[in-house]
Amino acid sequence: MNERRGIERELKRGSLELIVLHLLAPGEAYGYEIVSKLTSQSNGTLEVTDGTLYPVLYRLERAGFVHVRWETPERGVPRKYYRLTEAGRHELAALTEEWTTFTKAMTKLLRS
Amino acid sequence: MNERRGIERELKRGSLELIVLHLLAPGEAYGYEIVSKLTSQSNGTLEVTDGTLYPVLYRLERAGFVHVRWETPERGVPRKYYRLTEAGRHELAALTEEWTTFTKAMTKLLRS
DNA sequence: CATTATACCTTGTCACACAAGATATATGAC
């Protein structure tokens, strides 16, 4: 009881979209790949379940920030590849800016 | 239309409790005072409305992280003063740790 | 005396991270 659910779940809010856009910046990637990458790195701090990621990707697509391409290999499960659009790059820049501003304000406060 | 609501609202999630605990660390304070302080400083980045803050304070009280004291001056509106408990100080330390870990992971990712 | 500032509280809305389910194919173990 008293679960002590931690604040990581809340901390990710607003940051997750930025994380995904950033991961797509170097080139295209598919959903499962992003989940695996986030799970393996950063000691799981930025770990995300697939049930969380897929809605994010859908939102990004809906907003025009990513372009989607299906790839169906001769053997294997089809993959959905995501690639940043021009609008997506602008959004990435804007979110990075917002995130940095907020974090700087927090850091300044916590040091006072 | 297309409101572009920004991510600041989401970014505050999880951080706000930490902010309040931190502001109470030097000594007691009352709600309206905290709202004013946050509104005036940090270019409004960490600005909070009273409708947001009071529920936070209530949650902190409920969890035993703050102690509450009413002060009714001979003239003027009564104020509700909040002061950290020992459990509150531990929570402050724990949240600071969690926040720092998360932010470091994000910073590392964004630099890659 | 009407407005503004101080100081508190409540209700309803919205967004989103996540758990828990589901589907389908390929591979490896026994």
Add this chain to the structure above:
DNA sequence: GTCATATATCTTGTGTGACAAGGTATAATG
């Protein structure tokens, strides 16, 4: 052969918390 695991996608429901928008009451100011 079949049973489990890994790959890869998606959906539905739940809980949480920041906020808008309302409310009450007192003191100061023009």
